[in-house]
Amino acid sequence: MNIKRTLLEEFPPAPIDPNEIICVKCIGDVVLKRLMNGRSKEICSVCGSGENFCVDAYFLAKISQDVIRKNFKICTKVPSENNFHLREIVSKVIQIKDERFSQIVASYLETSEGNSKGDQFFCKSYSYSALTLPFKSKRKEQDYLQEQWDAIALSLTHRQRYFNDEAARYFELLFDEAVKTEHKGLFKVALATVTILKAGFIFYRARKVENQADKGEMQKFPDRALGAPPKERAAHNRMNSSGVPLFYAASDRNTSIAEVRPSIGDEVAICQFQSERALKFFDFCGLNMHRSHPLLSYFIDDYAERKDRRNFLAYLHETIAHPVTSEPSRYIVTQAMAEYLRYKHKENFDGIIFKSVQHSGGINYVIFDESRSHKDVTKLNWQPSFAVKAKGKTEIVTISKIQYSGNWI
Structure with missing residues (x-):
């Protein structure tokens, strides 16, 4: 106000x-x-x-x-x-x-x-x-708040993709509220969604082995063969569009295997990667903890908007981690979100943490490349670099069993 x-x-x-x-x-x-x-x-x-x-x-x-x-x-x-x-x-x-x-x-x-x-x-x-009463059920509240997220996704996909002020404003309010959330532990209060991993943290990264030449490369040169792809080969994914390389990794061996979705009989190469410096992540897993927020002031002009964004945080992790169909455009909103956290948010995040939906209890990590300005990427023959390095030998496993679970009808 x-x-x-x-x-x-x-x-x-x-x-x-x-x-x-x-x-x-x-x-x-x-x-x-x-x-x-x-x-x-x-x-x-x-x-x-x-x-x-x-x-x-x-x-x-x-x-x-x-x-x-x-x-x-x-x-x-x-x-x-x-x-x-x-x-x-x-x-x-x-x-x-x-x-x-x-x-x-x-x-x-x-x-x-x-x-x-x-x-x-x-x-x-x-x-x-x-004026806005509590919803009669969590489901009704989620549907109402999800509609706002879906409207942004629709705007980015079919109306205005690259210079979308509406989406930028939405992400600004959403993540300003998210980074203020606190988790009260037994001995201290900490920010729920900001996680700093020390240098030397171990990540796991896996790839399916397509042929024997691939296997040899993965065993001899894991940094190159199992690291993030070069910009020319970076494929469309949950947090990046085609041509924008990111380093995707997992918290453990089994999660990294599950994330590449192998079939029975497939060979999968797995390697540990170690962080070379401390990395700051926006941690979506923190939204699932018991958390608290600073009180909102009724005297700010965007009180109602901020209240809606704050309430949506309870559902945001499920929304961004949910499996997406083969339609590539379904990833556009999470790609825009990742770019906002990387380039626009004042915290200068090095990456994103979210849960794995392929392996229960597993955690996924997305690490941004080290370039921070347009000058970095205009250099001749520029390739992205990441603050991780392969550690130890590449392990090759053959998939012999896959388990499924679900709500059977």
């Missing part, structure tokens, strides 16, 4: 009633906290401190009335867990824990003095509910 400093000057710099003063420490909303900087320091009626910037209840009623109108509606149905009194709405929007002070702000809203529009939206006898 773009509230100019001149707007704040319309309100009295010092509240009259000492029982209606609250300090910046007793308000949780981050936008309001910023707006309070530079105002007078008074004795807070909530915590008793006189060391912090303060505002009064009248100020909060005036500044929050439009936000409440925008995000809540008068509820005419019988009381339920989704209905709130105005005092509770005030507490939720401004993020005030003190019930007494929330009631003072609500009382101002219920009078013409605090309600500048003079309508009947704020009334002591009313209850309110959010």
